Amino acid sequence: MSAEMTQIFSEFIGTAILILLGDGVCAAVNLNKSKAQNSGWIVIAFGWALAVTIAVFVAGLNGPAHLNPAVTIAMAMNGSLSPSLVLPFIIAQVLGGIVGAILVWLAYLPHWDVTTDKGAILGTFATGPAIRHYPANFISEVIGTFVLVTGLLAIGANKFAEGSNVFAVGGLILAIGLSLGGTTGYAINPARDLGPRIAHFILPMKNKGDSDWAYSWIPVIAPIVGGGLAVALFTLIK
Template identity: 75%
Template sequence: MSADMTQIMGEFIGTAILILLGGGVCAACNLNKSKAQNAGWIVIAFGWAMAVTIAVFISGFMGPAHLNPAVTIAMAMNGNISWGLVIPFIIAQVLGAIVGAILVWLAYLPHWDETEDQGAILGTFATGPAIRNLPANMITEAIGTFVLVLALLAFGNNDLQFGNNVFAVGAVILAVGLSLGGPTGYAINPARDLGPRIAHAFLPIKNKGDSDWGYALVPIIGPIIGAIIAVLVFKMF
């Protein structure tokens, strides 16, 4: 396998693991008769932070482990990867996210029929706003991703060993989730929202309702804007 294909596979596998564990904690907290039902926001925030950490450890030996189209675009802007890898990485990330969401569905297979709340089901797959105001929601997503990408760029300039670097990334995800996740559920990653939303649309889930495609552009465009601004700010210094 070529070096580029190994990196692309790393993005696919890593993003699948990210969504399996991250979507898994949402399923655990949202779905009826789950032992973790109603465990709350802190559990979800910690679950996503650990999901990112584990996914980066698993895929990091294959490539840069971006697992996020906004991060991939930012790293290309900063010169860390070639622009020729951007589209293949993004495709791999979205496909990996779809696979990860399907694995969550399989892991919680009996619980979907027991859950009638359409919002809880969709919330297991995709993000949604606490108050629906698309411009404000997009600003929130941009700010959260700005923090994430600026931190990633800064970590690259620090003398951190690989393991410490990965745990630092998990800490950023936890901080963003606890501090900035309330308004929109902090997608801060277009693939994290789009892939599972696609899976939600085609999976045979009883009572699933609408996939809310009217909101879907917010967790795609907002993170990309935030990532671009982070690179521009980083390059000022």
């Protein structure tokens, strides 16, 4: 396998693990009969932070471990990623998101039938607004991803003991989730939302309801905007 294909495959595997663990904690909290049902936002925020940490460790063995189209586009903008890898990375990330979500469905297979709350089921896969207000929801995702990419660029500009920078990334995700995630569920990653939303749409679940495609463009477009703004600002202050 060529070096480029290895990196692309790493993005696929890393994103699949990210979603398996991240949507997995959402399933644990949301689904009926789960031992972790109703354990709350703190559990979800810590679960996602650890999901990112583990996924970055795995994907980082053979690639940059972006796991996020907004990060990939931002890194191409600042010159740290070849433009030829942008589209392959994004495709791999979205496919990884689909596969990761399917694995969550399999892991919690009996729980879907005993969960009748359609919103809880969709929330296991994809994000949604606490208050549906598209301009405000868009701004929230822009701000969250701005902080994400700015934080990643700052982490990259500092020196760490080998491997320890990944824990800083996990801390960054935790901070975003706790401080900014309450409005939209902090997708801050088009693949994190779009891949699982596609899985929700295609998987056979009797109580799943609508996949809310009317909202789906926000967690795709807003993170890309937020990441681009972060690169622009970081270029000015660096």
